[in-house]
Amino acid sequence: MKNILFAPGLVLAAMPLAAAPAIAQATPPAASETARELAAMRAEMARMAARIETLEAELAAAGDAPAAVPADDAPAAADPANAQAEGVSGGAPAGRGGTTIRWKGAPVIEGEGGWSFKPRGRLQIDAGTIAAPAATGAEDGFGSEIRRARLGVEGDIPGGFGYKFELDFAGGEVEIADAIATYGDGGLTVSAGQHNTFQGLEELTSSRFISTMERAAFTDAFGFERRVGLSAQYAADGWLVQAGVFGDNADDLSNRNWSVDGRLVAMPELGGAQLHLGGSLHYAEYESGTTLRYRQRPFVHFTDTRFIDTGRFAAGSELGMGLEAAAIAGPFHAAAEGFWQKVDRPGALADPTFFGGYAEVGLFLTRGDTRGYKRGVFDRVKPASPVGEGGFGAIQVNLRYDRLDLSEAAIVGGTQDGYALSLVWTPTDHTRLMANYGRMEYRGAAIPAAGGERSYGVDAFGVRAQIDF
Template sequence: MHKLMMPILLGATALTAVPAHAQEKDPQVDALIAEIQALRAEVAELRGEVEAGKAAKADTAIKFKATPELSTDDGWKFKVRGRMMYDAATVDAPDAIDDAGLGFSNEMRRGRLGVEGDMPGGFGYKAELEFAGGDAEFTDAYVSYEKGDMEFIVGQHNNFQGLAELTSSLHTQFFERAAFTDAFGFERRVGVSAQYKGDNLLVQGGLFTDAIGDLDENNNSNGVDGRIVFMPEMGGNQLHFGGSAHYRALNDAASSVRYRVRPAVHSTDVRFINTGAIGATSETGLGLEAAGIFGPLYVAGETFWQKVGGSPAGDPTFFGAYLEGGYFLTGESRGYKGGKFDRVKVANGFDKGGIGSIGINARWDYLDLNDAGIVGGTQNAYQASLNWKPVDYVLFGLNFAHIVYGDAAIPAAGDRDYSVNVLGLRGQVDF
């Protein structure tokens, strides 16, 4: 722009040097004046472009919550997301059980990296890969659309199994969810779903096939899932009451299911209760859930019935349930959003010179895999946990479980009724 100012100044100087009567008559002066006016217009145009560029840059906002989130006024949003969880645990079982999976074990429980965001017009997306198992595989991978109180999703996502399963692993109070969620094979699947969310009411439903990694030319299963939640706030307390129903048809002629579960930690591959393979043509599930958050205190519980259809054993029905509660010694409340538990926000973290959040929790976790002549075993797990969050996105956890088994799949010198103790440590960070 300074290059343009030079001829303007020269022109102005020339004008001051010309007598008034010459300015009125000399055509060269008139041409010079016209050129100066043209240069002024060009300068104004360039200035406008510069200001417009500044305005365009100001339209993009960057927020930082463990990772940058970019957004624009016209509806674009983009964020990189991820998590890392590392566990170490020991499983103490009767000496008569000789299994290499017992004793000390450790693993990266979860290692995920992905992206999520919004697009103009109400569209959104999320894609995340899990690397902890050695081979990358998708967890969430979907496109969504929101209109008012409605949301529609196409792709791989959770199929509304219940409160424990839908609550992110980042926000659970124990290393592993309730035993029935793993035993009955809850997982994300590819499908289409719709959700209505009002002030106190949540209604969810969808049609699903298999998980991305299990898809082939002929889908092995098709199912329908639904959930309804009533979630009122009363006197500053958050209440939660819900139920879900699920049906899954198994399409293969030789289909079977198997229900089993690890002892409260994932780093061991031992399953003390296990139905073995059961011939099946379908699965039908029914769940009930309830929870409440009362300041630093919370309680939650669920029950779930899983019926196997088309089984030579006579359509057995298996059952799981849990009841848990916890208290934050440092005064926080358990987070809640959209019909599930959410992030605990640290009131006085290390970044503010405080000690962070400290919470203690207890849970009874029951699973019964005995029915219709199938003896998979039962468990009563009595668990306790201590969680410390120095800041919002970092957690260190200590878990203990005393698990009493009946009709265990693994005998201890011929005895199938015994107990094991489990102790575990976790370090976790997310962004």
């Protein structure tokens, strides 16, 4: 291209030089002044031609050298993981001035000094049916709902600080799910704000990763929920210690209710299997005049019918104790928990101790898949052969027995024995489809059937579509 641009100049320079001899021969001595002017022009043209050749050589040399880039525009050092996320092998992540962007279900923006920012969210859509004895008059049949619709952000701040904030828009209302400020140093993490208390494996495992559509019955019945508080946890090699002081849920403040919660977990690996052994304690003190109510839905959330219910009763405090165990070995996993909730009632009233627990086994039917586990809870399943990469995703089948006993010390809330089967398809890391069937057997049910009968069975079937980032 450069030769093409300079060729016209060289041609124009050569034209007067070629014509000069003819002009000199035809010019008489009186025109010697004209000859001198032509000679000056020839000299000037020669200098121009030499300059053009010099510029052409300089431009040719510049074209072979890398272009200079201002310091602020220079790319960060190549990160193979980031390059893969951007779809470019061996390339550098997008960014300016040390800022990088990588993909982890959503863009993670990381800046100099330890700053990071990541949007997060989940959407769970449920539908299904409930079949109860007609004589109960209970509302059953088809139901559906948006179970969870959460949006939020999380990230890091220089100095070891972090944050997480998430809102839930399900049910036509906006509620705070998490609102946490954290500080971390090595294995220690201190958290302040609304977050989970430490009441067992099932409760602390995210709803994105549980093996049935709803958690074990006792977790809802005993009022496990996020609360505003200050907590600390320390994770060492194979151990996890968690403890905190909490008020109430953000939507229920302000009051004088408070609780202390703690959990200890051992996480050893044995012969390639991940083991989990833990225990938890919960103590809550309630302000004068407080009443409690323990109850639970029949295996699905899209109904407000509860066949097991204590009704409201006065309470001054409660003491909870839990035991938990789990194992993961390749495609197989097993888990079990038991939780005892003792309530201190005012005056001479007897103090009941209620019980809830479950036992579960699960198996992946697809080769190479296993249940995720991280820092004392079940974690994300990452299919070995996901959809979109030539695979079918991960398929898992689970069996569960779930018991809840709310009858004790003159309080007759009933007992529920649940038998559940779930089929979980995980096409990709961040998508999930579930189908659950549950059979609940009740004794002392809160809703009587014909003739006052309170022992009967209820069937529930549900499906869920889920996406998270």
